[in-house]
Amino acid sequence: MTTIETPGFLTFTIAIVVFFVGSGLNRIVGPFRHWNIPEAVTGGLLAALVTLVAYRFFGTEIVFDLDARDLLLLYFFTGIGLNARLADLLAGGKPLVILLILTISFLILQNIIATGSSALLDLPEGIAPLLGSVSLIGGHGTTIAWAPLIAGRFGLGNALEIGIASATLGLVVASLVGGPVARVLINRYHLRGQETEAPSIGLPDQPATERVNDINHINLLRTALILNVAILIGFALDEIIAETGIKLPLFVVCLLVAIVMTNTIPRFFPHMFWPTRSRPLALISDLSLNIFLAMSLMSMQLWTLGGLGPALVIVLGLQTIAAVLYMIFVVFPAMGRDYQAAVISAGFSGISLGATPTAIANMTAVTKVHGAAPTAFIILPLVSAFFIDIANAFVIGFMVR
Numbered sequence: 001m002t003t004i005e006t007p008g009f010l011t012f013t014i015a016i017v018v019f020f021v022g023s024g025l026n027r028i029v030g031p032f033r034h035w036n037i038p039e040a041v042t043g044g045l046l047a048a049l050v051t052l053v054a055y056r057f058f059g060t061e062i063v064f065d066l067d068a069r070d071l072l073l074l075y076f077f078t079g080i081g082l083n084a085r086l087a088d089l090l091a092g093g094k095p096l097v098i099l100l101i102l103t104i105s106f107l108i109l110q111n112i113i114a115t116g117s118s119a120l121l122d123l124p125e126g127i128a129p130l131l132g133s134v135s136l137i138g139g140h141g142t143t144i145a146w147a148p149l150i151a152g153r154f155g156l157g158n159a160l161e162i163g164i165a166s167a168t169l170g171l172v173v174a175s176l177v178g179g180p181v182a183r184v185l186i187n188r189y190h191l192r193g194q195e196t197e198a199p200s201i202g203l204p205d206q207p208a209t210e211r212v213n214d215i216n217h218i219n220l221l222r223t224a225l226i227l228n229v230a231i232l233i234g235f236a237l238d239e240i241i242a243e244t245g246i247k248l249p250l251f252v253v254c255l256l257v258a259i260v261m262t263n264t265i266p267r268f269f270p271h272m273f274w275p276t277r278s279r280p281l282a283l284i285s286d287l288s289l290n291i292f293l294a295m296s297l298m299s300m301q302l303w304t305l306g307g308l309g310p311a312l313v314i315v316l317g318l319q320t321i322a323a324v325l326y327m328i329f330v331v332f333p334a335m336g337r338d339y340q341a342a343v344i345s346a347g348f349s350g351i352s353l354g355a356t357p358t359a360i361a362n363m364t365a366v367t368k369v370h371g372a373a374p375t376a377f378i379i380l381p382l383v384s385a386f387f388i389d390i391a392n393a394f395v396i397g398f399m400v401r
Contacts, residue, residue: 001061003061004062008065011065012068014047014064015291015295018043018294018298020043021046021047022294025042036369037365038290040291040294041293041361044295044296047298049302051300052303055301055303064299068295069292069295072288072295074251076285078227079227079258079281079285079288081256082226082275082281083276084378085262085277095335099379106352107133107137107395108395110136110137111128111132111399113318113322114129115128117131117318118315123311123315125156126159129396131319132399133392133396134396135164136166136167138167139171143166144160144163147163161304164304169313170316171355173353174349174350174352174355174358175297175361177349178346178347178348178359179366181324181328181345182363185341185342191338191339191342192339193370215280215283219273220283223275223280233257234256238250238253241253255381262274286364289364290361292357293357293358293361323349324349326352331344343363344373346365348380350384356381360377363377
């Protein structure tokens with residue numbers, strides 16, 4: 001087996017090419033565009049298939065340096081925080097609580113499905129958490145953290161491989177089902193977004209004609225500077241929080257810092273440039289998200305899925321069906337049956353099967369076509385990237401014991 005390691009700058013460049021390939025395919029293949037499949041998902045999955053062919057048929061493993069991806073994630077979530085007006089946070093209070101309750105309920109349901117189907121298929125003891133919220137709601141990070149403990153507790157030597165494969169397949173499915181679910185709901189109930197509201201992430205497919213918030217080098221650099229300051233404060237605060245024994249993902253800390261900044265600084269300095277809901281911030285957020293997602297998907301090692309076996313694929317198939325039905329018949333009605341609810345339903349695929357960036361990418365693909373949904377972009381990351389991790393840790397600990 002030959003290993004090719006691509007350095008960070010080359011990886012970043014390849015990710016841009018992968019995005020443009022996906023964008024071109026979405027223009028050519030009507031169903032991709034029709035069902036709101038993000039361009040980065042289309043290109044990223046194609047690139048992952050190319051690396052799979054290289055591995056299987058040419059004995060070559062391509063390894064990407066993903067350091068730049070972590071920085072893009074910080075830019076992306078800090079941008080979400082800068083868009084979080086206090087009025088939206090107050091308005092999102094009740095929906096946030098409802099979404100959190102729905103997510104915890106599905107977390108329990110997901111583990112029940114994993115436990116029941118694993119028992120029916122006579123899978124090894126201890127594998128159920130790896131096919132439930134450890135890998136699906138938890139994602140790759142939670143899998144890596146819990147797999148050694150599960151392996152030691154149940155003597156499951158390939159726990160990490162099973163969990164990573166499950167998380168990878170879940171990420172693929174989450175990238176594909178969110179957009180179609182939202183489109184079905186939007187068309188069925190004749191929903192539409194806030195056309196007069198500036199986009200939270202990305203620019204609309206039909207650019208606005210007004211010249212407010214023009215995209216130029218001055219505004220882009222001003223926006224980038226504010227983002228950088230927020231991220232630097234996030235780094236410093238993260239170290240302080242870590243000393244207390246509390247561990248939060250760095251992007252969550254940056255998100256919270258940006259929320260505080262955007263609801264205080266403009267009040268004290270009303271004439272100061274601030275990028276909330278501006279086109280430059282939407283552009284930077286969109287760029288960060290798409291390149292992050294392209295890098296994440298193109299670096300997936302799809303050959304690890306080969307060790308799953310038909311029984312485990314069946315379990316994940318059941319999890320996917322349960323997630324889709326839950327989005328349509330539980331999440332959408334509980335969140336109000338309106339456009340915001342449809343967008344959140346699209347994002348729920350990322351919560352339940354993939355990762356927070358996948359959820360945001362699905363929602364962005366929908367809002368670019370159908371209009372803005374600012375509340376959805378505030379409450380979903382807080383639930384997916386913060387509250388649910390705490391609940392998941394308790395549930396996983398219970399299952400492992």
